[in-house]
Amino acid sequence: MHVKKGDTVQVIAGSEKGKVGEVLRTFPETSKVLIKGVNVKTKHVKPQQEGESGQITTIEFPIHSSNVMLYSTKQKVASRICYTFNSDGRKVRMLKKTGEVID
Structure with a gap:
């Protein structure tokens, strides 16, 4: 996955x-x-014990990874990624639009 x-x-x-x-x-x-x-x-969560009241909770559900893009907080822009090698020879992820290295 890209994220x-x-x-x-x-x-x-x-x-x-x-x-x-x-x-x-x-x-x-x-x-x-x-x-x-x-x-x-x-x-909606049912009460577990007697005397306890039920609750309404809010939780995040997952979405498919193809529906998201990496986002640069500095430039405020979403971008695709490419894989490059840094000066140490390590493979890192980089934003195509900004050239920002993520890893």
């Missing part, structure tokens, strides 16, 4: 289009990502 945990991404498709958030978790087997503040749904 990793901790990356800042922008949603480029769907009902949440245009939102920017941080990747909290990745699911490589299904190619989905969990982004902070994106695709938030409400869930």
Whole structure:
């Protein structure tokens, strides 16, 4: 996958289009990502014990990784990535539009 945990991404498709958030978790087997503040749904939780009241909680649900692009917080622009080698000979991810190295 082109995104990793901790990356800042922008949603480029769907009902949440245009939102920017941080990747909290990745699911490589299904190619989905969990982004902070994106695709938030409400869930009704039943009371577990007697005398306890039920709750309505809000949680983020994963979206497909093809619907997100890496986002440069300095330039405020979304960009595709390319893989290059740095001066140490290590393979790193770089934003194509800005030339900013991510790793």
